[in-house]
Amino acid sequence: MKRSKVLQITVIANLTALAVLFYFFPKFPLPFFPGFLEIQFSNLPAIIGGYALGPIAGGAIVVIRTLIKLPFSTTAYVGELVDLLIGLSTVLTSAYIYKRNRTLKGALLGMGVGTIVWVVVAVAANYFFVIDFYVEFFFNGAIEPLVGMASMIPGITAENFMSKYILYAAIPFNLLLSVIVYSVTFLVYKRISHFIDELAKRFQK
Structure with a gap:
């Protein structure tokens, strides 16, 4: 039992x-999205850990990762809250x-539902508090700077910013990122799972 716990830890x-x-590398924006939306893969190890060791382990990775990142925040911790x-x-x-279903079908279903949850939570966070916080905290209540940063979105103005931003940036960006992360998970999970199984056998000796 002790060896099993040590292996998990x-x-x-x-x-x-x-x-x-x-969280820091690789990290980059895409030219067809606002520059403050950056591709980063910090959820990838957490998803792999959740699949390999269970939801609690995966959740622990997310929480600890976020706590370690907090001192380096450039968003007054709001970006980290959303990532959490x-x-x-x-x-x-x-x-x-x-x-509940450790089969290929179960893995794919988990990835599909996880993708939907990812996009829904990201959109809800942007709609209910992220955009308003950035406008008030960073731009003294003026939304025009954000409009300028999102100028690649067709027809975006201060009046329609939220709807245009969500439709043309928040939804497609998070959908793209989640699909990439889950696709990589699908490609590498079995190898990592076999490696963990081999470690477990050694711990049992």
């Missing part, structure tokens, strides 16, 4: 370290589905 620690690393909400809801949902 070891795997969680290593995946958390990867999640923190992926997206990470927890996505990882817990997909890992729970896979835990």
Whole structure:
């Protein structure tokens, strides 16, 4: 039992370290989205950990990763809060589905539902508090700077900013990012799972 716990802690620690690393690199914007929306893969190790060790382990990776990232925040912690909400809801949902049905079908179902949850939580966060917070905290209540940063969105103005931003940026960006992350998970999970199984056998000796 002790060896099993040690193995779990070891795997969680290593995946958390990867999640923190992926918070910073690779990290890049895409030209057809506002520059403050950046591709980063910090949820990838958490999803893998959730699939391999269960929802609680995956959730722990998200929480610890976020706490480590907080001192480096450039968004007054709001970006980290959103990442925490997206990470927890996505990882817990997909890992729970896979835990109940550890088959290819269960894995794909977890990824599909996890993708939907990811997009819904991201859109809800932007709609209910993220945009308003940035406008008030960073731009003294003026939305025009955000409009300028989102000028690649056709027809965007201060009056229609929220609807245009969600339709042309928040939804497609988070859909694209979640599909990429889950696709990579699908490609590498089996190899990592076999590696963890081999470690478990060694711990049992």
